[in-house]
Amino acid sequence: MTALGIDVGGTFVRAGVVEADGRIVASGRVALDDRSPEAVVEAIAAAAHRAEERAGATPAGACGIGVAAQLDGGGGQVSVAPNLGWREVPFGALVSRRLGRAVRVVNDLKAAAWGELRAGAARGDREVYVLFVGSGVGSAIISGGQLVWGARGLAGEIGHIKVVESDGRPCGCGKRGCLEAYAGGHSLIAQMREALAAGQASETSLAGLTPVVLEQAAIAGDPAAREIYERAIGHLGLALGNQITVLNPAHVILGGGVLSHCSQMRERVADRALRLAAEVSRRGVKISQAALGDDSGLIGAALLASEAGP
């Protein structure tokens, strides 16, 4: 039985008709110019329509939607979605009404982790830790083959652990010194902008600056880029090493735009994590790259919607 999976990103909404094994039958994409809840709901309807038209059928199964948001409880209520500029939006109810069907709204990283578990790099594993570094930093914990949700569905928020306590960088969450404020893609660029504005030595231009360009500049020895890049690796590697110590995963999956495309950063974070993790916990742990790329979210959302869950 096919299900409908939807991934709400910062710039696009993607919908896909997904088989029970995670294969995408057909998909559709709609650009997000306006990020108001109403506009996002319309984009979802349009993307779903395209995917269903291409598949030649309406999916008989459930509908799952992954969104980069902190959700409160299982009803699709968004507490806060910084990238979309939302606060307290009854997103699940809005989408459900527009599509005329029940939907399950889940955090985008939990959806992506579930996609990797069921159809990607962690297929068949039961104890998995998935670390995503894209524009933000997040993670998902899989224990006994099941997602760890936490009391209100917020488990995995590794981006907001404190890594610098006094005078830390401000974070999108409103606090300071969070991991994401040093290692998220948005923060990497922001730090470079600040370094240049402060007159730090650098040959790097802000025009077209991406995390990949920053990585290349750091490797080439650009002083400002190097400092930011090394600090990000330092914080990410320590955080991941400590998660390996505490969670004892069999398999760690590294994904998200930054860790997928900055290959040297990915390798160095993995090496550093293994060096810092407790001897016994790291024994036998495997660290891999996410396998499904941008598809993991919609695949996982579709498959999660087909499961019982909070």
Place this chain on the structure above:
Amino acid sequence: MTALGIDVGGTFVRAGVVEADGRIVASGRVALDDRSPEAVVEAIAAAAHRAEERAGATPAGACGIGVAAQLDGGGGQVSVAPNLGWREVPFGALVSRRLGRAVRVVNDLKAAAWGELRAGAARGDREVYVLFVGSGVGSAIISGGQLVWGARGLAGEIGHIKVVESDGRPCGCGKRGCLEAYAGGHSLIAQMREALAAGQASETSLAGLTPVVLEQAAIAGDPAAREIYERAIGHLGLALGNQITVLNPAHVILGGGVLSHCSQMRERVADRALRLAAEVSRRGVKISQAALGDDSGLIGAALLASEAGP
């Protein structure tokens, strides 16, 4: 149906006949003068015999043993038990042969957490994080009402996360800079000994020094005690705050000898953790003191042995 629960501590072995609701029908205790695996196995047999004699019956149900060890897999193989001085001991097989019955060997903190979940401070909760600070530092994670074991049963090893990266204190695990090396009861005393040996200002005597005495000295303003005490609170509070962020528990239980008896430390660690945890994750979280004291381990071991397990 009653079960037999055994708790192997550093100085005593305690055994108890335990009801399905966690009530202890009768118990027995045997001092551990010799910590060799053979001597511990004999002490277990003696303690079990006492408990059963007092209960007037052999428990019909399972037998569970909690031990302060890193266990590899579910067969009771001890990888390392620093407090007992063991390395690679087939403990489960030894006890099982001696008692003439199947036993389930579990990590002592997982047993204690399970006791608190089933019969103590966390009764009825489903998302729980239990932090124990006794002679060592450890924790247990409960998700969906079940213990998180990790790939090889090692989940919860918070005592060995890195909190100081360069030039950290040596830890019993063989690495440096672990949380336990700053905040465990043994380490608190060791740090005081080192401070006095180094001639740091202090009115505190090493004779009869316990974590409680150290707390009192710190509160009274003793400089050396204060520095050690504040540093321990700093590391514990940050580690707990970050665990709340990542795990989103509904309920945090603080236990173990140090956190049970050093009441000001317990309160300050809790306050600091809540201040540092991510805004959304800490909302609604409850922090309590462990309720079963020294009984949690044997109660939990008995009840865990009655469950299906990894």
